[in-house]
Amino acid sequence: MRKYLILTATTALFALMFTSCDNKNPLLGEWTAEYGLPPFEEIKAEHYEPAVMAAIEEHNREIEAIIADTAAPGFENVIVALDNSGSLFNRVYSVFVNECSINATPEIMEIEARLSPVVTSHFNEISMNADLFAKVKAVYDNRENLGLEPDQMRLLTETYKGYERSGATLPEDAKAELKKINSRISELELLFGQHLIKETADFTLVIDKAEDLAGLGQAQIAMAAARAKDKGMEGFWAFGLDNPSVMPFLQFADNRQLRETMLNAYLNRCNNGNENDNKEIVRELVELRNRKAKIMGYPDYASFVLEDRMAKTPEAVYELLDKVWKPALKAAGKELRDMYPLAKADGISEKDFAASDWRYYFEKAKHDKFNLSEDSLKPYFKFENVREGIFYVADRLYGIKFTKLEGVPVPHPEAEAFKCTEADGTVLGIIYMDMFARPGLKGGGAWCSGYREQYRLDGERILPIVTIVGNFTRGTDGAPALLSPDETETFFHEFGHALQSLLQDVRYQGNAAMVRDFVELPSQIMEHWVFEPEVLKVYARHYQTGEPIPADLVEKLDRSGKYGQGFATVEFLAASLLDMDYHVLKDIPDGFDVNAFEEATLSGRGLMPQIPPRYRSTYFSHVFSGGYTAGYYSYLWAEVLDADAYEAFKETGDIFNQDVAARFRKEILERGGEDDAMTMYVNFRGKEPGIEPLLENRGL
Numbered sequence: 001m002r003k004y005l006i007l008t009a010t011t012a013l014f015a016l017m018f019t020s021c022d023n024k025n026p027l028l029g030e031w032t033a034e035y036g037l038p039p040f041e042e043i044k045a046e047h048y049e050p051a052v053m054a055a056i057e058e059h060n061r062e063i064e065a066i067i068a069d070t071a072a073p074g075f076e077n078v079i080v081a082l083d084n085s086g087s088l089f090n091r092v093y094s095v096f097v098n099e100c101s102i103n104a105t106p107e108i109m110e111i112e113a114r115l116s117p118v119v120t121s122h123f124n125e126i127s128m129n130a131d132l133f134a135k136v137k138a139v140y141d142n143r144e145n146l147g148l149e150p151d152q153m154r155l156l157t158e159t160y161k162g163y164e165r166s167g168a169t170l171p172e173d174a175k176a177e178l179k180k181i182n183s184r185i186s187e188l189e190l191l192f193g194q195h196l197i198k199e200t201a202d203f204t205l206v207i208d209k210a211e212d213l214a215g216l217g218q219a220q221i222a223m224a225a226a227r228a229k230d231k232g233m234e235g236f237w238a239f240g241l242d243n244p245s246v247m248p249f250l251q252f253a254d255n256r257q258l259r260e261t262m263l264n265a266y267l268n269r270c271n272n273g274n275e276n277d278n279k280e281i282v283r284e285l286v287e288l289r290n291r292k293a294k295i296m297g298y299p300d301y302a303s304f305v306l307e308d309r310m311a312k313t314p315e316a317v318y319e320l321l322d323k324v325w326k327p328a329l330k331a332a333g334k335e336l337r338d339m340y341p342l343a344k345a346d347g348i349s350e351k352d353f354a355a356s357d358w359r360y361y362f363e364k365a366k367h368d369k370f371n372l373s374e375d376s377l378k379p380y381f382k383f384e385n386v387r388e389g390i391f392y393v394a395d396r397l398y399g400i401k402f403t404k405l406e407g408v409p410v411p412h413p414e415a416e417a418f419k420c421t422e423a424d425g426t427v428l429g430i431i432y433m434d435m436f437a438r439p440g441l442k443g444g445g446a447w448c449s450g451y452r453e454q455y456r457l458d459g460e461r462i463l464p465i466v467t468i469v470g471n472f473t474r475g476t477d478g479a480p481a482l483l484s485p486d487e488t489e490t491f492f493h494e495f496g497h498a499l500q501s502l503l504q505d506v507r508y509q510g511n512a513a514m515v516r517d518f519v520e521l522p523s524q525i526m527e528h529w530v531f532e533p534e535v536l537k538v539y540a541r542h543y544q545t546g547e548p549i550p551a552d553l554v555e556k557l558d559r560s561g562k563y564g565q566g567f568a569t570v571e572f573l574a575a576s577l578l579d580m581d582y583h584v585l586k587d588i589p590d591g592f593d594v595n596a597f598e599e600a601t602l603s604g605r606g607l608m609p610q611i612p613p614r615y616r617s618t619y620f621s622h623v624f625s626g627g628y629t630a631g632y633y634s635y636l637w638a639e640v641l642d643a644d645a646y647e648a649f650k651e652t653g654d655i656f657n658q659d660v661a662a663r664f665r666k667e668i669l670e671r672g673g674e675d676d677a678m679t680m681y682v683n684f685r686g687k688e689p690g691i692e693p694l695l696e697n698r699g700l
Contacts, residue, residue, distance in 0.1 A: 001587050027051035027092045033409050035419075035430050035463055038095050038451055040409040043108045048096045052115055055089040056122055062086065067131045073138040075146055079156050082136070083510045084457075093119070094451045095411075101443045102412055102434060102469060104197050112190060120186040121195045124179040127166035136160055151674050155508045158673070165308065167296065174295050181292050187668075188281050190287070193443070193585070193625035195276040199269045199439030200241045202276070205235040205249075205262060215254035215360075222476035241266050242439045244473035248484075250359040251374070257604065263356040270618035271595070278618040279594045284625055285590040302583040302630040310517045310637065310677050314584050317633045318493045321580070323691060325573055325605070327700040331566030332611060336366040355610050362564060367485040370560040375485055376553065381488050382543040383435070383472065389539025390495045393529045397421040397661040398503065407429070411451075411467065414438075419447040429454065429463045429502040435470035435491070436481065444621070446470040446490050448497035448523070461491035468494040480543050485557075489530050496526030503669040511674045518633045518677035520638030521645065522669055528613040528646040531557055533657055562699025567611060569698055574602055576633045579623045636694075641681060643697045644689035 026042035028051050032224050033039060049284065062085035070079055100112050126132065139146075140160040148156065163169075167178045207213060217584040223245070231238055239245045239262065249262050268279035289301040298304040302314045311317050326553035339361035340350050348357065367373050391402045415434035421427050432455065447469055454464035470490065475481040500522035508511050511521075529535050533554050540549035581601040598617050607613075615622065615632075622628035645664065649655045667684035674680075682688060 004294050018220060025051050027095060028054055028088075031091075034405075034406075035418075035465070036452070037409050037430065037465065038091075038411075040095075040411050043095065045105075045111065048092075048099070048108075048111050049115065051092045052089075052096060052119070053405065055086075055092045056118070057107070059086045059089045059122070061131075063126060063132065066135065074474055075139060075148060075156065077150075078135045078139050079159055082132075082159065082510070083155065083508050086560040088124075090451070091616060095448075098411060098449055098451065098467065101447075101449070102438075102665050103441055104194070104443070109194050110514075112194075116186055116190045117183055118468060120183045121179075123166075124139070124182050127163060128168055128170070128175045128179065130168070133163050133168040136163055151507055151511055154674055155510045159510060161308075165296070165304075168388040170295065170318065175550065178292065178295050178404055181288050181295070185285060185288050185292070188285050188315040189625040192270075192281050192285075193621055194620050195270050195278050195281075196621055196625075197440065197443060199272075199276040199619075200444060202268075203241050204231065205239040205258065205265070207239070207258070211238060212255050212258060212328050213253075215252045217252065219378075219473070219476060219479065220248045220252065222479075223473065226476050238437050239270060240443060241269065242437050243471055243667065244437045245439075248473075250356065251363050252360070256346075256357070256360075259360060260354065260356040264421070267355075267612055267616055267697050268618075269388050269499065271616070278624070282582075282594045282617050282624055283588070283592050285583050286585065286592070289583065290588055292587060300584045300586055302580060305583070305630040309515050309631070309634075311633070314580060314630075317580055317637075319639060320640070320691070321573055321576055323634060324569060324695070324698075324700065325577075327695065328569035328573060328698075329606060329608070331698075331700055332570045332608060333566070335365070335564065335566045336608070336610065338369065342368070353610060355612055358610050359436070362567065366560060366563060369563065369656065370556050370558040372553070372560050377485055378482040379542050379544070380540040380549040380553070381483040381485070382541070383475075383483055384537050385541055385543070386483055386491055387433070389535060390526075392493055392538050393526070393535060394495075396656045398499075398665055400428065400503075402431070408582065415467070427463060430465045432465075434467065435472050437475050442469070442471065446469060446494050448494050448511075450501060453512050454501065454504045455507065455508055455512060456505075460506065464504065465502050466498045468498050470494065473633045482543060485531070489527050492526045492530045492567055493523045496523035498530065500528070500669045500672075503665055504672050505670045506672045506674055512672045514673050516628065517634040517637040518641070518681075520635050521641045521681075524635070524638050524642040525645050525664075528642070528649075531561060533558065562697075565698040565700065569700065570607070570611050571614040572635065573621065574607050574611070575615045576636065577605065578602065578615075578617065578618070579628070579630060579632040582617075582623075638667075639697070640689050640694050643693035644682075645685065647693050648685060 025047050026039045027047050029039075031037065031039055063079075066078060066081050066085070071077055077278060077687075096111075096115070100108055136159060140156060143153065143156055159168060162482065170178065207224070213224075216224075224239055227234040227240065227245070228234065228238035239249050241262075246262055246266050250259055251342075253259050253262075270276050293299070293301040293304040297306055298307075300314070302317075306313055306317065311320075336353070336358075339358070340353065342361050342364045343353050343357060344350075363373065394400055394402070399422065401421050402418045403421070403424070405419055408417050410417055411432055412434050413437060415432045418431050418433070419427060420429050443576055449467050449469065451465040451467065452462065455462050470487070472481060472483060472487050474492075497519075504512065536554055537548050539545060542549075578601055594617050598613075602613060617624075622632050623630075628634065648664075649662050649677075651655050652660060663684055667680055671680055678688065
């Protein structure tokens with residue numbers, strides 16, 4: 001749901017302080033670049049605060065006009081007017097929040113800290129405005145007499161439900177308490193994310209002896225030398241906790257003690273008792289979310305959140321996670337037994353085999369089993385070639401083209417812009433790609449976001465502006481960026497999110513968002529094409545010779561595809577269970593110990609000590625700052641869907657079957673949140689999915 005607010009006296013005064021510079025603020029003026037792209041090159045840090053405040057003021061006037069309208073409340077003058085309100089705010093704030101995640105300078109972080117409570121207040125005041133809700137309720141109560149079309153009824157129903165779930169029906173004292181809780185939650189989530197960026201950037205492992213680099217590839221060594229040079233330590237090698245640095249180190253560095261140092265630093269981010277420690281933030285967030293759920297009439301926060309998702313209940317989530325847990329543990333145990341002899345040859349007993357040994361000996365076991373190594377594959381996954389492979393798959397499936405745009409505004413100098421068009425030349429939207437790591441400035445991981453949502457205004461399709469962001473390994477010393485298989489899969493995944501946004505064709509903005517445990521379907525289904533031989537032969541070409549990937553490597557890649565899924569599934573499930581266990585708590589006892597809770601909740605289920613959860617509590621940004629609260633399971637829930645959906649292609653004998661692709665586009669990608677998620681899936685597939693394709697896909 002889109003949320004709104006009314007300016008308080010304080011924020012109104014704050015807005016007036018900046019009125020004099022509004023006419024010079026590029027965020028507030030007309031965006032004249034082609035396709036209405038934001039004027040990134042004109043925007044400075046000092047523009048954000050006044051632009052956001054002015055946009056809030058404009059939004060307030062729109063909301064006040066809806067309330068003041070003396071005509072009988074109807075679908076157009078209340079629901080559609082509400083849906084169209086806040087366009088300036090959405091435009092300005094989308095630029096700012098994206099800047100916070102890709103260029104988190106100290107100045108930007110300070111602005112973010114000041115604006116966060118103002119924006120939260122904005123959401124609180126509007127979502128709990130009694131006069132506004134009265135108008136929404138009047139339309140909702142009369143809904144059967146309005147002759148609404150299905151997407152209009154969906155917008156009305158979801159708007160009403162959104163106000164209910166935001167506290168609009170609560171008594172005034174409960175509303176006041178909820179506003180305070182929401183404000184504090186927003187503040188804590190912001191601090192959590194900022195602490196993680198700082199803590200990740202603050203650690204550096206400096207190596208001064210070449211022999212300590214044994215096992216690492218030349219690209220990794222060159223990247224470490226460049227990082228050291230940037231830090232004023234030329235002649236040394238520096239490694240950090242961002243994934244392009246830490247993960248290859250854990251996979252390939254022969255020095256066991258240094259691997260342990262790196263993993264311990266990675267696992268203990270924001271858990272070091274310093275100014276960036278997140279334990280108290282986690283404890284308070286869990287407590288506040290629990291209080292919020294109780295105010296809203298639910299026994300725990302997970303029950304409150306899941307009621308509006310496909311899963312509906314915590315029990316349904318646990319049922320899915322538990323079905324996969326035992327076979328995943330079994331597969332991980334088999335992988336561990338494959339590694340024991342290799343570790344024993346290095347003098348490491350089964351009893352002493354540690355978490356910092358897993359990735360290192362897994363690479364060796366995989367090489368022994370399949371005669372396949374990551375280093376033998378990476379030359380065939382040049383970044384630009386992978387991107388062309390992604391475009392190829394999109395074209396084969398949906399007949400769409402991507403053309404690079406030159407000379408247009410981009411959100412960062414490293415970002416590239418592409419135009420997406422139908423086969424007949426009709427422009428569908430614009431996509432930015434900003435895919436390389438900037439430790440200390442860019443958030444970790446990979447994600448898809450946007451600067452403008454698709455909807456229709458007076459019948460005209462508003463073009464979406466989408467961005468995908470990654471933290472891939474850069475090229476060094478004149479060599480191009482060569483992606484690992486995991487990075488390649490991530491690229492396809494995030495593009496799948498962008499593809500849904502580009503192909504979306506909804507009438508109303510309020511119908512655009514997919515529910516959390518459905519939104520990963522468009523991204524995860526794209527992963528199925530990554531290593532298909534038919535696709536590999538198109539894009540996987542050696543960066544020096546241009547030769548396509550050899551057939552024997554493709555065969556090895558195919559045979560090894562499910563190897564390692566035990567570890568990958570267990571670490572994912574551990575994090576998912578940790579998320580759920582926090583948010584099904586009915587009460588949070590005094591002296592709640594985050595580390596002790598984490599240990600108890602995972603060891604009690606038989607988690608191997610050699611496999612930590614993918615995210616420990618203090619750096620679990622998906623859950624404590626990223627919007628996946630009681631929702632990290634969504635990736636697995638969506639995998640049930642994507643594995644079954646890909647079967648629809650395979651059953652025809654053609655992974656690019658045009659009829660299936662057209663149906664998937666029409667019933668899933670174009671529709672956003674216009675209908676119940678399972679209804680849309682059944683419209684595509686003809687039946688509800690089963691778990692069997694997921695288990696087969698993961699080799700479990």
